[in-house]
Amino acid sequence: MNILNIISESELDAVIISLKVALMCAICSFPISLAIGWILARKDFYGKSLLDAVIHLPLVMPPVTVGYLLLLTLGVRGIIGKYLFQWFHIRLAFNFYAAIIASVVVSLPLFVRSIRLSFELADKGIEDAARTLGASKLRTFMVITLPLALPGILSGFILSFARSLGEFGATMTLAGNIEGETRTLPLAIYSFMNIPGGEGAAMRLAGLSVILSLGAFIVSEYLAIRCRRLRT
Amino acid sequence: MRLEIRSELQQGDFKFAIDTTITNDTVGIFGASGAGKSTLLHLISGLKQPDSGRIILNDRVFADTERKLFIEPNKRGIGLVFQDGRLFPHMNVKKNLLFGSKRSTNYQLDFNHVVKTLEIKHLLNRRPSNLSGGERQRVAIGRALLSAPELLLLDEPFSAIDVSMRLELMPFISRIHSEYSIPLLMISHDLPELLHLTDHLLIIEDGRLLNQGQCSNLLFDTECTRRLMNSGATSSFNGKILARNKTNGTARIAVIPTEPTASAPAEILGPYIETITAGEFVRGQIAPKDIILSAAPVEYISAQNQLRAVITRTLDLADRTLVEVKASGFTLLTEVTKKSNSDFIYNVGEKIWVLFKAWSVNYTPSRKPNYIPEIIPQKAHVAHNAAPAKLDKITI
Numbered sequence: 001m002n003i004l005n006i007i008s009e010s011e012l013d014a015v016i017i018s019l020k021v022a023l024m025c026a027i028c029s030f031p032i033s034l035a036i037g038w039i040l041a042r043k044d045f046y047g048k049s050l051l052d053a054v055i056h057l058p059l060v061m062p063p064v065t066v067g068y069l070l071l072l073t074l075g076v077r078g079i080i081g082k083y084l085f086q087w088f089h090i091r092l093a094f095n096f097y098a099a100i101i102a103s104v105v106v107s108l109p110l111f112v113r114s115i116r117l118s119f120e121l122a123d124k125g126i127e128d129a130a131r132t133l134g135a136s137k138l139r140t141f142m143v144i145t146l147p148l149a150l151p152g153i154l155s156g157f158i159l160s161f162a163r164s165l166g167e168f169g170a171t172m173t174l175a176g177n178i179e180g181e182t183r184t185l186p187l188a189i190y191s192f193m194n195i196p197g198g199e200g201a202a203m204r205l206a207g208l209s210v211i212l213s214l215g216a217f218i219v220s221e222y223l224a225i226r227c228r229r230l231r232t
Numbered sequence: 233m234r235l236e237i238r239s240e241l242q243q244g245d246f247k248f249a250i251d252t253t254i255t256n257d258t259v260g261i262f263g264a265s266g267a268g269k270s271t272l273l274h275l276i277s278g279l280k281q282p283d284s285g286r287i288i289l290n291d292r293v294f295a296d297t298e299r300k301l302f303i304e305p306n307k308r309g310i311g312l313v314f315q316d317g318r319l320f321p322h323m324n325v326k327k328n329l330l331f332g333s334k335r336s337t338n339y340q341l342d343f344n345h346v347v348k349t350l351e352i353k354h355l356l357n358r359r360p361s362n363l364s365g366g367e368r369q370r371v372a373i374g375r376a377l378l379s380a381p382e383l384l385l386l387d388e389p390f391s392a393i394d395v396s397m398r399l400e401l402m403p404f405i406s407r408i409h410s411e412y413s414i415p416l417l418m419i420s421h422d423l424p425e426l427l428h429l430t431d432h433l434l435i436i437e438d439g440r441l442l443n444q445g446q447c448s449n450l451l452f453d454t455e456c457t458r459r460l461m462n463s464g465a466t467s468s469f470n471g472k473i474l475a476r477n478k479t480n481g482t483a484r485i486a487v488i489p490t491e492p493t494a495s496a497p498a499e500i501l502g503p504y505i506e507t508i509t510a511g512e513f514v515r516g517q518i519a520p521k522d523i524i525l526s527a528a529p530v531e532y533i534s535a536q537n538q539l540r541a542v543i544t545r546t547l548d549l550a551d552r553t554l555v556e557v558k559a560s561g562f563t564l565l566t567e568v569t570k571k572s573n574s575d576f577i578y579n580v581g582e583k584i585w586v587l588f589k590a591w592s593v594n595y596t597p598s599r600k601p602n603y604i605p606e607i608i609p610q611k612a613h614v615a616h617n618a619a620p621a622k623l624d625k626i627t628i
Contacts, residue, residue, distance in 0.1 A: 128279050129318040131305040133332030133379045147322050 007208075011201055013180050014188035015208055017099070021171075021184055022164035025103035029111045029160045032104075034153070037115030042124075058170075059109040067102055067173025074101065074174070098175035099182045103164035110163055111156040118152020119145070151227035158220035162213055185209050233257055233383065233415040239275050239285035239295070248272075248439040251285075257415040257602070259444075260426030262463070263436035269419040272436065273385045276417075277312045278305030289383060311381030311414075315388040317372040319360035325371050326356040332379025341378055341412060349411055350374045350404055366397040370404060377412065384408065386418040390425065402428050403597045406515065410599030423463040428515055428596060431468060431490075435459065448563050451554065452547050461554070466517035466594075467564045470601040473510050474499070482536065482590050485514065489561020492605040498562040501536040502593035516595035523566035524587040525555065525578070536590040539564075543582045553578065557586055561605065 007015075039045075040052060058066045074081040074092040084090040092098055122145055130140040146153075168186040175182035177191060189205045192198035235254040240247070248268045263269050274280040275287060278294060286296040289310075294303045311332075319328050329343070329352075347353050350370045360368060369389055376384060386405065390398040406429055409416060417434075420426045426433065427447060435442040435456055443456050450456045451465055474484040483505065487498045508514060529538050541559035553573040555566050564586055568578070578584075 123318070125314065125316070126318050126320060128305075129312070129314060130320070130331070131279065132277050132308075132310060132312040133375065134306045134309075134334065135331070136304075136306055144320060 007204055008201065010179060010183075011188065011205055014183050014185050014205060015212075017096075017181070017183060018165055018185040018212075021096075021099045021103055021167075022161045024100045025107060025164040026111075026157050026161040028100060029104050029108055030153075030157060033108060033111035033115050033156060033160075036108075037112045037156075038119055040112070041116045041119035055112050056109045058106050063106055063167065063169030064173050066106055067170035070102060070105060070170065070174045074098070093174055094176040094178065094182070096175075096181050099171050099184060102170035102174045103167045106167055106170050107160040107163035111160040114152050114156030114159060115149065118149040118156075121152070122148040151224055154223045154227065155220055158216050158223070162216045162220075165209070165212055165216070185212075234288075234290055235276070235383070236286070236288040237272070237276065239282035239287060241271065241275065241280060241282050243271070246439055248275075250436075250439075250441050252434070252441050252444060254417070254434065254444070256430075256432040258409055258430040259417050259432050259434055260430050261417060261419045261434045261436060262423055262426055263421065263442075265421055267436045268439040269421075269436050270387055271439070273312060273387050273417070273419060276383070277310045277385060278303060278308050279312075309380070309382045311376030311379055311384040313369070313372050313376050313384070313386045313389050315391045317360070317368040317392070319363075319368060319371055319375070321360055323360075324356070325352065325358050325360070325363070328360065328371060329356075329375050329378055332375060340380055343378065345411075346374050346377050349407060364397075365393040366401055369393060369401060373404065373408070377408065377414070381414060384414050384416040386416060388419050388421070390420070390422075398425065399596055405429055406597075406599045421463075423460065424466055424517060427466055427468040427517055428598075448556065448565065451565060452545055452556070454547070457547065457549065457554065461520075461549075461567070464519070465565070466519050467523075468515065468517045469562060470598065471500075471514050471516055471595065473508060473512050473514060475510050476504055476508075478504055480504070483508070485516065485593070485595065487516075487560075487562040488601055489605050490563060490603070491561055493561035495560040498539055498560040500539070500593060501590040502595055503591050505595070508595070508597055513598050513600050514595040515598035516593055518564065518588060518592050518594070520554075520565045520567045522588050522592035523564060525557070525566060525568065525576070526585040526587055527576070529585050530587060533587070534589065535587045537586075537588045537593075539586045541584055541586045543578055543580050543584055546578050546580060548573075557584060559586060 036055060040048065071078065071093055073079050076082065076085045076091060076093060081092055084092060092101060126148070127140050127144055130144045135143065166186060167184070168190070171182065171184060172187060177183055177187045183191065185205055185208065189202045189209070192202035192205065233255065238251040240249045248271045250272060261269050261272065271280060275282055281302055282295055282297060284297045287294040293301060294308055295301060320331065323331070347356070350373060352367065352370050352374060355363060355367055355371065363371065373389070389405070390401060393401065405418065408414060418426065418429055431447050432445065433447050433450055434444040435450065437459070442459070443450055443453055447460070447465065447468070451460050470488045471485040472488065474486050476483045481504045482501045483503065485500050485502050487500060489497055502516065524535070539559040541557040541564065543555060544558050545556040547554040552567045552569055555568055555578050557564050557566070
């Protein structure tokens with residue numbers, strides 16, 4: 001039996017959009033989180049606590065507020081969005097990209113935290129050893145630091161992916177609930193719940209949501225075990 | 233080697249300031265924990281940057297704050313073996329060993345030779361987590377060697393290893409210099425451990441250099457005496473096993489003089505050690521408290537060693553007197569109580585007999601000493617218990 005026979009096209013769309021947004025979110029967050037995580041773990045500078053606080057803000061703020069602030073910033077009439085639209089005709093609200101941006105901002109603290117912790121745990125002394133053996137800073141980072149921090153990076157990636165799958169408030173506010181473009185799984189479930197007779201679809205999507213989240217968790221555990229084996 | 237270090241560094245409340253030049257090829261850096269020994273090695277290797285001053289190895293300037301010059305650690309060509317080995321946990325032993333071998337230098341060590349010297353061939357495919365403490369340190373030493381350093385720094389390489397293993401590792405360290413002619417600086421807070429390797433010490437205390445030189449000379453520098461005596465300073469010597477006798481449980485050791493001497497080298501009896509065979513070079517130590525001075529040879533005594541010696545130096549301390557004696561170029565140190573000193577009065581130049589048990593001679597395999605003095609043929613003062621040794625340039 002084909003999966004398409006069980007769920008409708010709009011439900012399938014929601015699943016695909018969710019997966020796309022989640023994957024794009026994790027991929028886009030990776031370099032940003034890597035840089036910020038490394039800076040927070042290894043560098044001391046004026047305003048470090050402020051950067052730390054700003055990065056962690058979305059973790060403690062209601063997602064709708066995050067979305068609203070993003071809209072005020074990136075919307076067509078927003079502080080930055082105004083110019084992006086005027087000069088480059090780039091719209092960063094109420095479209096697919098907006099859904100990714102909302103997810104990135106909301107999941108960033110989790111990704112950064114995970115990478116920062118793994119950098120803090122990776123022994124600085126081992127990097128020193130590599131340096132005295134002739135490795136440049138870049139080679140040391142690529143061959144020593146990064147592999148040692150890999151479990152944290154992978155778990156951060158999965159966390160970011162999973163957080164994006166569950167993202168609702170910020171996405172709804174910044175990207176809207178546009179079927180086929182920004183309607184992710186949680187938004188679709190919410191929409192179906194508000195339509196008379198939509199309970200069946202909501203139930204099916206809720207089930208899928210559980211399976212996806214569980215899948216992400218299993219993959220993350222599997223990778224963590226693989227990494228541990230790799231290191232010992 | 234010529235290593236000039238003139239550096240100041242403030243780390244919180246701790247101020248490190250040193251100004252010295254090291255010219256000896258094997259130097260032990262001695263000091264209490266927190267004295268600044270590791271800071272010194274980190275400054276030399278470039279892991280720490282001095283606030284002011286300069287560091288020059290031979291003709292290469294590593295750091296000069298006046299000229300705002302600082303060479304990164306990866307470009308210095310200095311090997312550093314850390315106390316905890318610091319092997320890369322995600323690489324096997326072979327990859328660890330080869331990590332630094334890409335460094336472009338003017339010489340290259342043979343991988344197989346290093347692996348053989350350090351006896352780590354059977355470990356090549358293992359992960360660091362599956363190695364014992366001693367194996368890990370051997371790999372760490374091998375890894376540093378294979379990066380072809382101009383200078384090898386050892387930062388308490390045995391501190392994480394149990395005592396029995398230390399004695400096994402010591403020969404590997406002393407072999408480094410003889411096999412590869414790489415100058416080395418080794419840190420330890422264990423004086424006898426350093427004296428197993430070298431006589432030349434650099435004493436660091438509270439972030440500054442107390443003094444540097446031959447241990448036997450430092451002992452008579454009042455600022456260092458107490459520090460060294462309380463840390464178990466010994467009379468150390470290089471020797472060669474002449475013969476062994478398993479039944480007697482003894483080994484005949486010829487002591488290689490440290491300076492030109494008119495007499496044949498002193499010969500002493502040490503305990504029999506199964507693994508150290510005749511013809512091998514050894515490094516030995518005798519604790520000052522194990523040595524008895526006597527005005528005349530003593531008959532019917534269990535001590536196996538009685539050497540004719542001359543008192544060369546004495547130093548009165550608050551509670552005891554240090555007496556240095558020389559027997560055919562073999563310098564021995566002993567400490568006597570104030571009472572003993574007042575009863576006998578030890579005068580410099582006086583002839584005396586030195587007694588100690590074979591069991592007081594503590595020795596391990598070693599390299600061939602760099603310096604073997606010429607022995608001027610003359611009628612010798614010979615050890616009481618043995619025929620004149622045939623040592624010197626003829627047999628070494």
